[in-house]
Amino acid sequence: MFAGSVGSLSVLGAPDLIVLTLTEFAQQAYRICRAGDLALLVDADHGYGNALNVKRTVEELDTAGVCALTIEDTILPTPHGEVGKPRMISIEEGAGKMRAALAGRQDPGLVIAGRTSAVSITNLDDAIARANAYAAAGVDAMFFTGLRTVAQLDAISAAVKIPIFLGSITDELSDKDMLAAKGVRIALQGHMPVMAGIQAVHDTLKALRDGTPPKALKGVASGDLMGRLTRAADYQRQTTDYLGD
Structure with missing residues (x-):
């Protein structure tokens, strides 16, 4: 996976603070796709703006050759006075962003996943509600960050019927067979390489x-x-x- 944080590091030598532009990110994704034939999943952050920007983001990354991308529902960049206090956009705005992302898809094989950090920002019930709203909008998969326990995954697996992505996993969530049985199709392991x-x-x-x-x-x-x-x-x-x- 090509994360926004890795893009910011490699292009700007900067931390993950949404200072990288869509153009810079899409160009780097294109260079990666051009250099090899492995499928590339990218973290498209919040889509670089509102729903219209999300549509443009998907168009650019689709053209660059990525196979899958995620769009998240955190308010980004961090607003004035809110450092260390992440907030979410509304479910309605999030669903609108997902519909816009799907409208921007040109290659029918491109996987578009919703992404939410609600587990760690609001609560588990909110994360599930968001996932189901985004699934209803038509996304292909749902990416959850902040999960720490099997109990949390069980609740999500029971309620969410589309494939699940997980962010960096805890020791409790490290068994691959268990994850697969609960609908997890991708479990990231950080940026160790x-x-x-x-x-x-x-x-x-x-x-x-x-x-x-x-x-x-x-x-x-x-x-x-x-x-x-x-x-x-x-x-x-x-x-x-x-x-x-």
Whole structure:
């Protein structure tokens, strides 16, 4: 999953404060889709504005080639005087955003998921009410953040009849078979690959600064791996075909 927070980090070197624009996010999603053929799920935050902006957001991300996206119902960016006090838009506005998202879909295979943080901001009953309203609007799946217990998941699974996504999961919610039996189809595990990559770059630069010879560094990607990541063989064939030996 390509999260808004990862986009803000990679494009701007900034935290997840909704300072990244739709254009910047969609361009980065396009670059990712262009570089490989794995399906890309993206976190489209609140759709970068009201329902009209949501429709435009879906159009741009659909064009970029993503396979699935989520639209959330938190009030974003954080209003003045409300730092640390997240609030939700109304269910009615949220349902309108979901209908707009569906109207912006061009590829019928694009999965559009509603997203709510109501479990941790308001309460579980509100989260279920929102999920069912968004399901009635036509979304393909529902993404819940903030779940911590099996009891919470049981309540959601009993009431929500569309596929469930979960945000970062707790130890209590870590059994994959149990999650699958309760309708969970995606359970995210945080941004550990990105964080591990950042730590590796930091440690490598520090080691070089401290005098470690480049050839003595550990954990460096091999030439073979770099060649596969950059599709060097394909480019070599193209060079031969189009430019000659």
